[in-house]
Amino acid sequence: MASPILKPPEHQVAGHSAKDGKLGPVVDGRGLFYKPLQGDGRGDSELSFYAAFFSHPAVPPSIRSFFPGFHGTHFLPSSDGSGPRPHLALDDLLAAFRSPSIIDLKIGACTWPPDSSDDYFRKCIARDRESASPTLGFRVSGVQIQNPGAGADSFWRPLRSRVRVYSVEETRRVLRQFVSRNSPSTDEKPDCDLASVVYGAADGVLAQLQEIKAWFEEQTIFHFYSASILLIYEKDAAAAAVGRSSGVRVKLVDFAHVVEGNGIIDHNFLGGLSSLIKLLFEVITDPEGDGWKSSKVHLSCNNGSLESNASVLPST
Numbered sequence: 001m002a003s004p005i006l007k008p009p010e011h012q013v014a015g016h017s018a019k020d021g022k023l024g025p026v027v028d029g030r031g032l033f034y035k036p037l038q039g040d041g042r043g044d045s046e047l048s049f050y051a052a053f054f055s056h057p058a059v060p061p062s063i064r065s066f067f068p069g070f071h072g073t074h075f076l077p078s079s080d081g082s083g084p085r086p087h088l089a090l091d092d093l094l095a096a097f098r099s100p101s102i103i104d105l106k107i108g109a110c111t112w113p114p115d116s117s118d119d120y121f122r123k124c125i126a127r128d129r130e131s132a133s134p135t136l137g138f139r140v141s142g143v144q145i146q147n148p149g150a151g152a153d154s155f156w157r158p159l160r161s162r163v164r165v166y167s168v169e170e171t172r173r174v175l176r177q178f179v180s181r182n183s184p185s186t187d188e189k190p191d192c193d194l195a196s197v198v199y200g201a202a203d204g205v206l207a208q209l210q211e212i213k214a215w216f217e218e219q220t221i222f223h224f225y226s227a228s229i230l231l232i233y234e235k236d237a238a239a240a241a242v243g244r245s246s247g248v249r250v251k252l253v254d255f256a257h258v259v260e261g262n263g264i265i266d267h268n269f270l271g272g273l274s275s276l277i278k279l280l281f282e283v284i285t286d287p288e289g290d291g292w293k294s295s296k297v298h299l300s301c302n303n304g305s306l307e308s309n310a311s312v313l314p315s316t
C-alpha cells in the first residue's frame with residue numbers, strides 16, 4: 001500500500017499548527033492524527049501519560065473512550081522541515097466529520113502543575129489573568145462553528161488571540177453561539193435552537209460530561225493541568241437527531257502537563273468541569289440568557305490565589 005500523504009488537519013482549532021512551515025500535528029487521511037513530541041520535556045511527558053493511562057488497570061474502559069486512542073510513536077518528517085522526529089500516533093477525532101463545529105475548552109482555574117519553574121508559572125499566570133480561567137475555572141482556547149447560511153463548508157473562526165482573552169460574558173455567548181442555527185458572525189442574539197439536542201440529549205454533551213465528572217469525583221491517579229475538553233458535532237446531524245443519536249463527541253486532549261495524583265482528588269480540573277457543566281445547563285434552562293447575577297468567586301491555585309468580582313455564575 002502506498003504511504004499516506006501527511007497534511008495539516010483541516011479542522012484544528014487551537015494549539016501549535018503545522019501550517020506556514022511551523023511544527024505541528026499532521027493527519028494521514030486514514031484516521032490517524034500525529035502530534036510531534038515537543039521539546040522541553042513536554043512531548044516526553046505527554047507520551048508517558050498516554051502509556052500510563054492506557055495501561056492503568058483502574059481506568060474503566062468507558063472512561064478510556066473519552067480519550068483519543070493511542071497507537072504508539074512514529075518517526076515522521078517534521079512539518080517545519082527540521083527532519084524526522086517522534087510523533088504520538090492518536091485517533092483522528094475529526095476523521096468521521098465533514099463540517100464539524102468544534103470548541104476547545106482548557107479546563108482548570110490553574111494551568112500550571114505544582115513544582116513548575118518560576119518562568120513557567122509567570123508565563124501561565126499572565127495568560128490566565130487575561131482570560132476567564134480564574135473566574136470560571138476554564139477558558140475557550142479555540143472554536144469553529146459551521147455557518148449554515150453560508151454553506152456546509154463555511155465556518156466562523158474567531159481569531160485565537162481574541163478567543164483566549166474572552167471575558168465571562170463572551171464565554172457565555174460563544175457557548176450559546178455554538179449550539180445556534182443563526183449566523184455566529186453577526187450581532188444577532190444566538191437562537192440556541194440546537195441546545196436541547198447537542199447539550200441536553202440523552203447522549204449529548206452534558207450526559208457525557210457528567211460521566212467524566214463522576215470519574216473525576218473518585219479518581220486520584222492523575223492531575224490534569226492545562227488539558228482541554230473538545231466538543232465536536234455536526235449541525236445537520238444534530239438538527240435531524242430527534243429520537244436518534246445526536247452524534248455529539250466529547251473528548252479530552254493535551255496531556256503535556258498531567259502529573260501524578262498521589263491519592264488526592266484533582267480539585268482544579270473537577271472545579272472547572274463543574275463550572276462548565278453549570279454554564280451549559282444554563283443554556284438549556286435559560287435560553288434567553290436572562291438569569292444571571294453578579295457574584296464574587298474566589299478560586300485557590302498553586303502558588304497563589306485569584307479573586308474576581310465579575311458577573312460569573314448563573315443564579316440557581
Ligand SMILES: Nc1ncnc2c1ncn2[C@@H]1O[C@H](COP(=O)(O)OP(=O)(O)OP(=O)(O)O)[C@@H](O)[C@H]1O
Pocket residue numbers: 009011012013014015016017033068090091092093094102104141142228230253254255256
Ligand atoms: N486526536 C486529535 N484528533 C483531531 N484533532 C485533534 C486531536 N488532538 C488535538 N486536536 C486538535 O488540535 C488542537 C490542539 O491540540 P493540543 O492541545 O493537543 O495541541 P498543543 O499544541 O499541545 O496545544 P497547546 O499549545 O494549547 O498546548 C485541538 O484544539 C484540536 O483542534
Ligand SMILES: O=P(O)(O)O[C@@H]1[C@H](O)[C@H](O)[C@@H](OP(=O)(O)O)[C@H](OP(=O)(O)O)[C@H]1O
Pocket residue numbers: 014015042127141160164226256257
Ligand atoms: O492558548 P494559546 O494562545 O494557544 O497559547 C498556548 C497555550 O497556552 C499552551 O498551553 C502553551 O503550551 P504549554 O501549555 O505547553 O506551555 C503554549 O505555549 P508555547 O507557545 O510556549 O508552546 C501557548 O502558546
